[in-house]
Amino acid sequence: MKTVVSLFIGAAIITVILLGFAKFRQDTVFEKPARPTSPPLSAQKTPEQTAPVTTVATGLEVPWAIAFLPEGGDMLVTERSGSVRLVRKSGGLDPNPLLTIEDVEEIGEGGLMGVAIHPDFPQKPYVYFYYTTGQRGSQTTNQLVRYTFEDGAFSDKIVLIEAIPGAPNHDGGRIKFGPDSFLYITTGDSQEPSLAQNRNSFAGKILRVTDEGKPAPGNPFISGGGNPLVYSYGHRNPQGISWNSSGNLWATEHGRSAPTGLDEINLIESGQNYGWPTIQGDETRSGMVTPKRNSGPTTTWAPSGAAFVNNSLFFAGLRGETLYEAAIKGDNVTQLKEHFKGQFGRLREVVLSPDGMLYVTTSNRDGRGSPSNEDDRIIKIDPNKL
Template identity: 45%
Template sequence: MPTRRSVLLGLLGLGLARGQGLRAEAVVGGLEVPWALAFLPEGGFLVSERPGRIRLVRGGRATLYAELPVYARGESGLLGIALHPRFPQEPYLYAYRTVEEGGLRNQVVRLRHQGDRGVLEGVVLDGIPARPHGLHSGGRIAFGPDGMLYVTTGEVYERELAQDLASLGGKILRLTPEGAPAPGNPFRGRAGARPEVYAYGLRNPQGLAWHPETGELFASDHGPSGELGRGHDEVNLILPGGNYGWPRVVGRGGDPRYLDPLQLWPEGFPPGNLAFWKGALYVAGLRGQALLRLVLEGGQGRWRVARVETALTGFGRLREAQVGPDGALYVTTSNRDGRGQAREGDDRVLRLP
C-alpha cells in the first residue's frame, strides 16, 4: 500500500484517453470506520465514526467534536450526518444512530453546533427498526434541494418490512428539519401507512444523490447476500411512492408493479454513497473496493447508464463519496469495519481534486 500523502493512480475505466488519471490525496488518517462527511462553511469538515464519535477535521488534524452513546455492532452504530440546509443560521447537525437504552432501534438525532464541538439536543425521529445482529440499518441522511431531510433505512433482515407501509424499515423517508412528515409525502393520509415514507421496497439503501440540473433523486441499495441469492446490487432513480420490489423482485423483474434499477450489478458490487461530480455519477464500492464512474445518458425520467468505468482502486473498501465546497470529490475508506483488511494509515479521508 502506498504511504505517500498523494498517490497518482491510473484510471482503469473504459473509453478514457490514455494517460488520464485521478490523484488521490489523503486528507486525514487514523480514523475508525468513518461513515459520512459534513462540510462546514467556515472551513473543514465533520466526519462520523461508527463507534460513536464525530471528528472535526481542519488542516489535516482531527479533533473530537462529539461522542454519542450508540449500539455499535455489525453495520450499526453512528452512521450518517448532515448539516441543516440553513446552517449556520440554524446551527444544527443531524445524525443517524443505533441505540440500545429503552429498546434497540435506530433514530435520527440533532446536535447544536458550538464552534469546535457539538452538543446533543434531542431526537428528531425515533423507532426505526434495528436488531441485535446490527445488520441492514441503512443510515444515510441528507437534505435535498427542497430543504427536506431524506433518511435511508434497512429492513434489518426481516424482508417483509420493506413492503410494509406501516413500518419505517426498508424505506426512504422524507422529513421536515423538525422531524415531522414532509408536506407532499405520497402516503400521508393513507390508513395504516407511515406518513414519513417516500419510497419503499428497499433492502439496505446506503447512498443518496440529487442530479445537479434536474433535482432527481438517485439511491444505492444492497442486493441479497445469501437469503435470496447473491449480488444484484443497485442504483435506483427514486420516484415519490415508488416500490423498488424487495423482496418480491431481486434485480430486474420487469414487473410493472415495481420499479427496476437504473444500474444493476448481477455478480455484486455493494455500494456506499453516491455523488454527481464532473458530469457523471460516482459510486463508492465496499466489497468491490473501487470508485466507479457511471456515465448517464437521456434526460429527466429517461436516464440510462451508457457505460461504467473504474475511476479509483488501491485503497480497499470505500464508503462515502461527497463533493466538497472546493469542488473536489471526497471519499472515505472503510477497511476497519470488520470486513476489510486494515492498511497503514487506515481509515482515511481521500480528496480527489
C-alpha cells in the same frame, strides 16, 4: 612504377564503389526502422495513477459519513463507534473527538452512521445524526437526533425520530438535505425483508422529513395509505443518495447477500415501490420499479455513499473495493466505469466538497477489510482528472 600507379587507381575505384554503396544505404527503403518513441508498458500510467490523489486524514476508526461545515470547509466525520471527529480542510485529524454520543450501540454494521448539517447553518446551527441505539424490548432500533453546534461545541440533543427498526445488518443510515431543503433518510429492512413492503413501517424505506423531523409536505402517504414520513419503499439496504442537476434523486442499494450480486442503482420517485424482496435484478412486476442498473448475479459492489459530478454518479464500493462512476443520461445509466479498483481497499463514503473535489473514506477497520497502518483514511480526488 606501373605497379604503384595500378595500386593507386585500384584504391580510387574501391573508394568510389564504397561511397556509392553508402549513398545507396542512405536512400534505400530497406533501412532499419526507427525505435518507437512511446515508453515501455511498465512506464505507462493509467489516468487513475496520474490523477491527483491526496490523503487528507489518517488514523480514523471506521468513518461512515462526512459533512462540510459551510464556514471554512472543515469536515465533520462520524465514526461508527459513536465519535464525531473534526478534519481540517487544510488536512489533518484533530486528536480529540468533538462529540461522543454515549447511547450509540455499535452492533454489526450498525452504530453512528449518517450526518447532515442544516442548509441554513449557522443561522440555524443544527447538526443531525442517524445511529443505532439500544433495544426497545427485543428490537434493536435506529434513531434520528439533532444537536445544536455553536462555537465548536455540541449541545441540546433532541431525538426527532425513534423506533426505526434496526439489526446487526441492513440499517441504511445515509441522511442528506435535498434541494427542496427537506431531510432524506435511508433505512434498511433490518433483516426482516417483509417490512420493506409494509408502508406503515420505517424499515426498508427512504423517509422525507422537515428539519423538525415531521412529515414533509407533499409526501405520498401524508393523507393515508402508509406512514406519512415515507417517501419510497421496497428497499433492502440503501446507503447512498444524491441529486443530479435536474433535481432527480438517485440511490445506491445493497442487493442480496447470497449467493452474490444484484446491487442496484435506482432513480427514486415519490410513492414508488422498488420491489424488495419480491423482485430483484432485471425482474419486473406490475406496480414495482426495476433498477436502472444492477451489478448482475455474479458481481457484488456493496455500494455505499454517492455523489453527482456533472452527469456522473460516483459511488463507493465496499466489497467491490472500487470507486464506481455511473454515467447518467436522462433516466438511464449509459456506462459504468471503475476507478482505483483494489487500490485503497473497502470504500464507504463519497461526498463532493464545495471546491469540487471528491472526498472518499476507507472502511478497512470494519471487520471485513485488511487495514494498513494509515487506515482508516480520507482521500481527496480530483474528478476532472479521472
